[in-house]
Amino acid sequence: MESHLAVLPEGYQVQSFLRIAAISVALYDYLETLPTAWRFYNEQWRLRRITVSTVLFTLLRFTSIVVLTLSSIGFFYDKFDDRLCKRFFLLPPIFKVFQIMVSQAILGFRVYNLAKRSDKVLYIGTFVYFATCSLQWVSTLVQREVLVGEEISNCRAFDKQGHLGAWAFYAVAIAYDILTTLTSVSYLMRYKLTSSSGSVGWQHEETG
Numbered sequence: 001m002e003s004h005l006a007v008l009p010e011g012y013q014v015q016s017f018l019r020i021a022a023i024s025v026a027l028y029d030y031l032e033t034l035p036t037a038w039r040f041y042n043e044q045w046r047l048r049r050i051t052v053s054t055v056l057f058t059l060l061r062f063t064s065i066v067v068l069t070l071s072s073i074g075f076f077y078d079k080f081d082d083r084l085c086k087r088f089f090l091l092p093p094i095f096k097v098f099q100i101m102v103s104q105a106i107l108g109f110r111v112y113n114l115a116k117r118s119d120k121v122l123y124i125g126t127f128v129y130f131a132t133c134s135l136q137w138v139s140t141l142v143q144r145e146v147l148v149g150e151e152i153s154n155c156r157a158f159d160k161q162g163h164l165g166a167w168a169f170y171a172v173a174i175a176y177d178i179l180t181t182l183t184s185v186s187y188l189m190r191y192k193l194t195s196s197s198g199s200v201g202w203q204h205e206e207t208g
Contacts, residue, residue, distance in 0.1 A: 012152065019075060026068055030061070037061065056106050063099040070095055074155045085146045085155035093140045093157050100173050101133050107180040114187040132176040139168035 037057070044054050070092040074080075080088070108125050115121035147158035 015075070019072060023068060023072065026064065030065075052109060056102060056109065059102045060099070060106065063095060063102055067092065067095045067099050076154065078149075078152045078154055080148050080153045080155040082146065082148055085148050089146050089155050089157045090141065090144065093144070097133075097136050097140050097169075100136060104129060104132065104173070104176055104180070107177065107184075111180050111183050111187070114184055128176070128179070132172055135172045136169055139172065 040054070040057070044050060074088065074092050108129050112118075112121055112125060143159060144157045145159070147156045148154070149156075
């Protein structure tokens with residue numbers, strides 16, 4: 001056991017434990033929300049309609065499973081060679097972008113609904129969404145190369161030149177999430193203040 005651990009790349013064990021923990025949490029969350037998802041699907045089926053929320057919810061669950069599965073195969077499977085890795089290495093990052101696009105579409109759709117489906121919000125939100133998606137695709141796929149591990153022959157996408165990379169992808173994604181979240185909060189606060197003002201005015205009328 002000690003001789004096997006001695007040949008492992010530095011940090012491989014830590015990364016393995018973190019990935020297993022992430023998979024465990026994702027599996028627990030999936031199983032815990034499965035009854036709720038089933039009731040949601042059943043209600044849509046009885047009403048004979050498919051809403052945007054249903055499509056986005058289904059896509060998010062599906063792409064999340066695919067991303068974790070492909071990422072785990074690329075990391076834990078240790079029989080990759082250059083030929084096989086060249087066919088596989090872009091699949092995990094591609095589905096990662098698909099997953100984040102679905103998640104961001106949900107956030108954008110929430111803002112659109114909170115804005116009472118304003119045309120202005122629709123146009124600006126659509127522009128920001130597609131601009132964000134474009135940056136995420138570029139930062140994920142441009143100048144990516146195959147990396148087959150030396151001690152453990154797993155398969156990963158590697159940015160050899162140091163341009164863009166994962167940090168740029170997550171920076172863009174986080175910026176979009178913060179922007180949409182703050183916009184949603186601003187609308188919610190506006191509605192709360194309006195509601196409070198209406199209640200105060202009603203109370204004054206009653207006491208007068």
